[in-house]
Amino acid sequence: MTSLDQLHQKPAPQFSEATLTLLAHLKSERLKINTPNVSDNTGGFLFHLIQDRRYRHILELGTANGYSSIYLLEAILPEKSGHLMTIEIQRDTYMRAKTNLHTYRDRVTLVCSNATEFLKSAGDLRFDFIFIDALKTATLEHFLIARKLLSSGGTIVVDDVVKFGNKMPDFYEYLEKNSIKYSIIMTDEDDGVMVLEWLC
Numbered sequence: 001m002t003s004l005d006q007l008h009q010k011p012a013p014q015f016s017e018a019t020l021t022l023l024a025h026l027k028s029e030r031l032k033i034n035t036p037n038v039s040d041n042t043g044g045f046l047f048h049l050i051q052d053r054r055y056r057h058i059l060e061l062g063t064a065n066g067y068s069s070i071y072l073l074e075a076i077l078p079e080k081s082g083h084l085m086t087i088e089i090q091r092d093t094y095m096r097a098k099t100n101l102h103t104y105r106d107r108v109t110l111v112c113s114n115a116t117e118f119l120k121s122a123g124d125l126r127f128d129f130i131f132i133d134a135l136k137t138a139t140l141e142h143f144l145i146a147r148k149l150l151s152s153g154g155t156i157v158v159d160d161v162v163k164f165g166n167k168m169p170d171f172y173e174y175l176e177k178n179s180i181k182y183s184i185i186m187t188d189e190d191d192g193v194m195v196l197e198w199l200c
């Protein structure tokens, strides 16, 4: 298995012209609607992690306009059973993502809901990769519910844990209190993602 640091060093994923055009469109949209998307470095890291571990069933909390979803979807395209479920609380943002992700419609389920409320009644849904990128102050709440839905050998990744670490002190305290190990990968100069492996 490739180490997280090695995955971080990998070059940017090679996308088709159509995918690059779609990403560029969402980037320009981001400026208009003021949506904070993942950086391309973070997207690339998520892509390589998912491909390396051959994860297939992905859950994302916080869709926004679908920028990070594209990286997640591109990573699972070679896997026949690969599927992404992504949850967004704001209706207009959800509608925008639905349009933006139309070409992936067979591989993605978009949900417009509060992630916690929706996942509480998720029944026997299970995911092997969960990306948490919603309301930063609700990170602990989202982590606790995500953990229950994680398959054995799965991974949870949390975005913005450095820049917005001050918005999630309860999350860091919980990890410390419960001796939960994690790695922080500095995908950007001023920010990074937290990778939690071996949770179950």
Ligand SMILES: C[S@@+](CC[C@H](N)C(=O)[O-])C[C@H]1O[C@@H](n2cnc3c(N)ncnc32)[C@H](O)[C@@H]1O
Binding pocket: 036, 037, 038, 061, 062, 063, 064, 065, 066, 067, 068, 069, 087, 088, 089, 090, 093, 113, 114, 115, 116, 133, 134, 135, 138
């Ligand atoms: C940082 S943005 C997500 C960016 C996206 N992952 C990307 O990189 O393209 C956070 C999004 O989470 C949504 N959000 C906030 N709280 C939420 C919740 N409780 N459930 C679902 N979505 C939520 C916000 O409306 C916002 O669109």
